[in-house]
Amino acid sequence: MHEARLAELGLTLPPLPKPAFDYVPAVIDRGLVWVSGQLPRDAEGNLPVLGRLGEEVELEAGRQAAALCALQGLAALRSVTGSLDAVARVVKLTGFVASAPGFVDQPRVVDAASNIMGQVFGEAGRHARSAVGVAMLPRNVPVEIEFVFALHD
Numbered sequence: 001m002h003e004a005r006l007a008e009l010g011l012t013l014p015p016l017p018k019p020a021f022d023y024v025p026a027v028i029d030r031g032l033v034w035v036s037g038q039l040p041r042d043a044e045g046n047l048p049v050l051g052r053l054g055e056e057v058e059l060e061a062g063r064q065a066a067a068l069c070a071l072q073g074l075a076a077l078r079s080v081t082g083s084l085d086a087v088a089r090v091v092k093l094t095g096f097v098a099s100a101p102g103f104v105d106q107p108r109v110v111d112a113a114s115n116i117m118g119q120v121f122g123e124a125g126r127h128a129r130s131a132v133g134v135a136m137l138p139r140n141v142p143v144e145i146e147f148v149f150a151l152h153d
Contacts, residue, residue, distance in 0.1 A: 002084035005120050006074075013075040014043050014068075025076035028151070032091065035076045035147040039139065040068035050140045054103030057142045063112035066095060069145040070113035074120070077149055090117045090127040092148040098141065099133035106131040113145050 006013070016025055019036075026035045042048050049065045051057045057065075078084055095110030097103075110131040117125035137144050 002087060002120055005122070006084060009119055011071065011116070011120070012043070013071055013078060014041055015045065016072075016075045016079050017041060017045050026080045028080055031151050031153070033077055033080060033087075033147075033149040033151060035073050035149070037096070037144040037146040038069045038072040038076060039137075039141045040065035040143055041072055042068060047139055047141055049142055051142055052098040052100045052103070052136070053105070053109060053142055054100030057098075059105060059108065062097065062109040062142050065141065065143040066109050066112040066145065067116055069095075069143055070116040073113075073145060073147045074116075077147070081151065084120065086151050087121065087124070088150045088152045089124040090121055090147070091150050092128045092130075093117065093145060094130045094132070094147075095143060095145045096132050096134050096137060097143055098135070098137045103133065106133045109143060110145065 023036055026033055049061050053062045097106040097109050
């Protein structure tokens with residue numbers, strides 16, 4: 001059902017890059033999938049948007065970066081579950097937005113990832129969320145997002 005919805009939306013999950021450091025992309029524990037912070041990589045694994053919101057990065061480009069993080073997160077999820085259909089619901093999404101002083105639209109940026117969760121999972125895509133402004137993120141990306149998903153029993 002979720003896999004079919006992904007296809008209906010015309011969304012393709014990017015290949016999962018090999019972690020550059022000592023961690024795994026996702027872990028299943030007690031019926032929850034904890035997905036590591038995902039950077040906004042495109043289908044070729046590149047980071048197409050760099051910089052901070054309110055300086056080098058405009059709001060819409062930040063939203064596009066958040067959407068890429070969401071697709072990357074779904075790819076990490078699928079890597080440990082085998083299928084998005086194993087998901088009962090999206091539990092939590094935490095978005096970190098590299099923000100220039102005075103930039104206050106972090107929720108609007110992260111909402112692009114929330115929208116994808118709703119489109120793919122329907123009512124089960126409604127989740128708790130935090131959108132946090134930070135001074136800088138790894139590799140100078142504008143957005144990093146981590147996820148928690150609940151699996152069917």
